[in-house]
Each structure stands twice: as structure tokens, then as C-alpha cells.
Amino acid sequence: MKRLAEQAAYITTIEPEYTPLDKENRLQERLRDQHSEKERKPLLPVEEARANREKVPFDELPVPAFTGTRVVEPDLATLGPYIDWQFFFHAWELKGRFPAILEQPAARELYDDALALLAEVELSPRGVYGFWPAHTEGDDVLLEDGARFCMLRQQSAYGDSRPNRCLADYVAPEGDHIGAFAVTIHGADELAARYEAENDDYNAIMVKALADRLAEAFAEFLHEQARRDWYEADERLASDDLLAERFRGIRPAFGYPACPDHTEKRKLFDLLGAESLGIELTESFAMLPAASVSGIYLAHPRARYFSVGRLGRDQVEDYAARKGLPLPEVERWLGPNLGYEPAETPVPVELG
DSSP states (O other): OOOHHHHHHHHHHHHHOOOOOOHHHHHHHHHHHHHHHHHOBBOOOOOHHTTOOEEEEEEEOOOOOOOEEEEOOHHHHGGGOOOHHHHHHTTTTSSTTGGGGSSSSHHHHHHHEEEEEHOOOOOEEEEEEEEEEEETTEEEEEEEESOOOEEOOBBBOOSSSSOBBGGGGGSSSSEEEEOOOOOOOETTTHHHHHHHHOHHHHHHHHHHHHHHHHHHHHHHOOOOOOOOHHHHTEEEEEEEHHHHHHHHHBBBOBBBBBBBBBBGGHHHHHHTTGGTTOOOTTTTTOOEESSEEEEBBBBOOOOOOOOOOOOOOHHHHHHHHHHHHEEEEEEEEEEBBBBOOOOOOOOOOOOO
């Protein structure tokens, strides 16, 4: 216990904030080794990239059981089986596969403490999800009510048969649907603050790490429910199959590799009425409480996670026009993905 408490204090100094890790984080890990190679690849003009889109058939367009939103408030016992403990141990810088990692004394002690705390804490999961008629228009996904989700497309010149993907490729030009969700765990920030006030860094970090895992578990639980409501009514998967994503459909989150623009969360929150559940967006589009996850649901059997990678100026200019925003503002939000150096904005000079 002492060693773990010391590690908790250390983690507090190097990483005081935790953000929920959704499935796309795994993709980021897989892509890390390929990053340097991708940086060297030339970019296609955006129109050539669009011509090389992923061409998927739309023979089947399943209709969800309802349209609009539904609020969901499961208890912690319901979410427990959906927890991916792998990332919980990563938060404590313990490496290994679960459950084999439990053979390590430190991991076993941490796991037992987590289960004990989970059994006694009072945390409140709240979420909302829903479905809407949708279709594509170019690289955008349009909803029946006029809402428009602007998507980005890969522009790397791969030099082989790979397509230049965009999430809009997985939505039909007409007659389709799209889903969306937002979930959160209320009470963790307040409980962690109480532990911190008592100089109990160990339990403060434990609560935050558990809340993040519960938020991801909630997102996994809700995605399963959405699949049953939409296109897999009889789906019953084992925990290992869920964690390995052996199911149809994806739930990409705005701000992650396939759709890296955080500002699209504003449209998502308005669509879901997420703020009525006590989930807020900061000026930088981070979600509060911190243990929150949001995103969209795509049902196509070929839908997959990917990274859009570097973007050319032509696509960013086109994207800014589609969003109706000034180019410098869009470049600021897409900074890590820019494949060029944006022009510097002149600084006004005061006269007098």
C-alpha cells in the first residue's frame, strides 16, 4: 500500500488530469511506430483524395427502433462487466495484459483496492443516446433537421491500393441514419477533491482512474444497446469479444484521429441536449465532468477507425468554408494535423 501511495503522489506531479481513453486511443498506439513514415508521404490534392474514397455498398440500410434521444442511468453494478482494466493499470504505469498482470503483487493490490473502493463509492452515471435520419453531402453528414457534421479526409499519397478514407464514406447519400451519444460519471471530481483535501493522493488518483474507466465502460454498454436498437437486435457478446471490438459499427469521438476537430462537439451536444444531463463543454471543448465520453455511431459493416493524418491547405480551406469559419480559426483547431505552415496573422499596430 505504501509503494502505491507513493506512486499516486508521483503520478499527481506528472499527470494531474486524466482524460477518458476510448477505443481510438488503441489506434493511436498502433500508429505511433508508423508516424515518421507517414510524415514523409506526399499529400494528394483533396479532389484526388475524394476520387479515391472508400467505395462501400449500401445494400442494407437498417432503421433504428426509434428516432430522437433517450436518457440512460445505469447503476455501477451494470457497468462493472464492461470495464477494460488494461487502461486502468496503464494509468498507474503498470504494464502487462489483464488478467495476467494480476500475478504482479503491486497490480493485485491495486486491483483489490479498486474493487473495494468501487463497492463503497457513490457515483452517478448519466447518459443520453439517439438516432436521426441522415445522408451525406460530399464529405459532410447532414441530418434531417439541418444539422451538419463536417468530416475530414485522408490525403496521404499511399502509393498502393489503400483508399483515402473519410467517416462520411460510411453514410449513404440518402435514406440512412446516424447515431450519437454522451455519457458521464457524476461525483468523482467532488470525491477526489475531498481525498486531496485529506492529503490522500492514493484514493484521489484511484477515484479519477476508476471514473475514467467507468465512463468508457458506460460508452461500451451504451454502444451495445444502440446496436441492439439499430441493427443487431439479438447480439449477445462475451466480455472478451466486446473488448476486442468483434462487432459491427464504430463510435468515433470528435477530437480523435478519424475526426480530430474538437469544435464539432458543440453540434453534438446541441443535438443530444447533453448539457441537461450536467455535461458541459469548456472554451477548449473539453468535457466536464472529466470522466465523460461522447461521439457518433456509424452502422455500416465496413466502418472502421483510422487517422486522417496530415491535411493539405486545399482541404483545410474547403473545410473552413463548409463550417462557415475563418481559416485561421480552423487552422488553430487542426494545428497537429496541418501538413503546411499556416500564414501568420498580422498583429494590429496601435497608432498615436
